[in-house]
Amino acid sequence: MPELAQPIVRLIDEFAKLPGIGRKSAERLAYYVLRVKTEEALALSDAIRAVKLNVHQCKNCYNLSEEDYCPICQDKSRNERQICVVEQPQDLIALEKTGVYHGLYHVLQGRLSPLDKTGPEDLTIAPLIQRVERLIKQSSPNDPEVELIMATNPTVEGDATAGHIVNLLNGKKVKISRLARGIALGAMVEFTNREVLSDAFNERRIVE
Amino acid sequence: MPELAQPIVRLIDEFAKLPGIGRKSAERLAYYVLRVKTEEALALSDAIRAVKLNVHQCKNCYNLSEEDYCPICQDKSRNERQICVVEQPQDLIALEKTGVYHGLYHVLQGRLSPLDKTGPEDLTIAPLIQRVERLIKQSSPNDPEVELIMATNPTVEGDATAGHIVNLLNGKKVKISRLARGIALGAMVEFTNREVLSDAFNERRIVE
Numbered sequence: 001m002p003e004l005a006q007p008i009v010r011l012i013d014e015f016a017k018l019p020g021i022g023r024k025s026a027e028r029l030a031y032y033v034l035r036v037k038t039e040e041a042l043a044l045s046d047a048i049r050a051v052k053l054n055v056h057q058c059k060n061c062y063n064l065s066e067e068d069y070c071p072i073c074q075d076k077s078r079n080e081r082q083i084c085v086v087e088q089p090q091d092l093i094a095l096e097k098t099g100v101y102h103g104l105y106h107v108l109q110g111r112l113s114p115l116d117k118t119g120p121e122d123l124t125i126a127p128l129i130q131r132v133e134r135l136i137k138q139s140s141p142n143d144p145e146v147e148l149i150m151a152t153n154p155t156v157e158g159d160a161t162a163g164h165i166v167n168l169l170n171g172k173k174v175k176i177s178r179l180a181r182g183i184a185l186g187a188m189v190e191f192t193n194r195e196v197l198s199d200a201f202n203e204r205r206i207v208e
Numbered sequence: 209m210p211e212l213a214q215p216i217v218r219l220i221d222e223f224a225k226l227p228g229i230g231r232k233s234a235e236r237l238a239y240y241v242l243r244v245k246t247e248e249a250l251a252l253s254d255a256i257r258a259v260k261l262n263v264h265q266c267k268n269c270y271n272l273s274e275e276d277y278c279p280i281c282q283d284k285s286r287n288e289r290q291i292c293v294v295e296q297p298q299d300l301i302a303l304e305k306t307g308v309y310h311g312l313y314h315v316l317q318g319r320l321s322p323l324d325k326t327g328p329e330d331l332t333i334a335p336l337i338q339r340v341e342r343l344i345k346q347s348s349p350n351d352p353e354v355e356l357i358m359a360t361n362p363t364v365e366g367d368a369t370a371g372h373i374v375n376l377l378n379g380k381k382v383k384i385s386r387l388a389r390g391i392a393l394g395a396m397v398e399f400t401n402r403e404v405l406s407d408a409f410n411e412r413r414i415v416e
Contacts, residue, residue, distance in 0.1 A: 004272075004301065005262075005263050005272055005273060005274045006274070007255070007258045007259045007262045007263050007274065008259055008263060008272065010255045010259075011255040011256060011258070011259045013255075014251055014252040014255040014256075015252070017248070018237055018240060018252075019236060019237070019240050020233060020236065020237075025228060027298070028227060028228065029226055029227070029228075030259065031296070031297070031298060032226060032227050033259060033260065034259060034263060034272060034297075038260045038261075040225070041256055041257075041259075041260045042256075042257060042260060043222055044222040044223070044225075044226075044256055045253045045254070045256040045257045045260075046253070047215070047218045047219040047221075047222040048219060048222075048241055048249055048250075048252055048253040048256075049249075049250060049253045050215045050218065050219070051215045051216055051218075051219045051238065051241055051242060051249075052241065052242075052246045052249045052250060053246075054213075054215045055213050055215050055216060055242060064212075064213055064216065064242060065213060066213045066214065066215065088239070089239070090235070090239060093212065
């Protein structure tokens with residue numbers, strides 16, 4: 001039986017490595033690439049190359065950036081005494097879309113996960129602690145306190161990651177908060193699961 | 209709100225053009241590319257480029273090939289007086305996997321589809337007719353008859369495409385067959401749908 005041409009096999013293999021793309025989908029994608037105009041296929045090829053060659057981590061907050069420092073860290077109008085800690089760049093985007101936050105960020109590049117063998121040294125926790133310590137040191141007496149806002153995912157691993165950072169900052173002159181947790185706006189109590197409801201119950205607020 | 213870095217937006221746009229990849233999947237793929245090692249990402253980029261630059265259509269049967277003529281057309285041991293007509297290269301691969309056929313192929317590059325505005329001129333029907341006429345002309349008197357085996361999909365469009373080709377060859381000295389149609393091996397009559405069952409009924413064979 002004659003084999004598929006080698007470049008096609010290679011392309012199918014490469015597509016199949018992508019998350020959520022099985023063998024059959026990879027074949028479909030490869031045949032699609034074969035079918036479309038050469039310019040269209042090369043546009044995808046070039047976009048992949050460009051993103052790897054031109055996008056780096058911001059030297060301050062580890063957000064993705066085309067320059068040494070990301071647009072948020074470069075924006076002098078933002079409050080640099082507030083640092084919102086997120087797991088990944090996508091979380092930062094989601095928070096920015098709300099438009100309610102005007103401080104800076106710190107992207108951990110993941111979360112602590114013993115099962116995936118991700119320890120503190122695999123995340124950007126050390127640079128975060130240094131950032132906070134530097135901020136505290138540079139404070140003048142009438143500056144507001146430095147605030148760290150934990151926005152890791154409300155999961156066991158996200159909570160553990162936030163807890164680890166809180167421990168490291170124990171005794172330091174820094175205010176630490178985390179995103180409120182409860183029933184989501186627009187949700188139905190009837191259909192909200194037990195864990196979310198107990199969270200909402202435990203975090204209930206006095207109506208004044 | 210600061211925008212996503214331009215190369216990332218471009219990559220998401222390109223991924224989103226792929227079939228079956230929605231906006232959200234495209235974002236996930238783009239962040240995956242950002243996360244993996246540069247070599248891995250460039251391997252995908254290069255594989256796309258290589259397939260477009262090195263894989264062409266066979267000049268005889270329009271199968272995909274790295275050379276002017278595909279391995280099947282180059283194989284002198286195959287019966288060149290049998291031509292199996294398929295819609296796309298994937299169909300050829302599926303048929304080759306069975307190992308029962310030892311003739312050549314002709315890849316139509318699609319099927320007649322008025323809804324998608326695909327007419328006979330968009331397919332490789334004209335070169336197929338020429339191939340058949342050339343074969344008939346070159347025949348010596350004791351050669352077996354040229355055979356065209358229609359293996360288009362058993363759908364309205366596939367059948368129409370095969371019918372169109374059969375009409376064009378009307379009166380020519382060529383035997384035309386098509387793949388048998390009926391209940392699939394291993395299927396249950398109880399759960400086979402009406403159309404398939406009537407097909408199987410109409411095409412019933414005398415047991416000798």
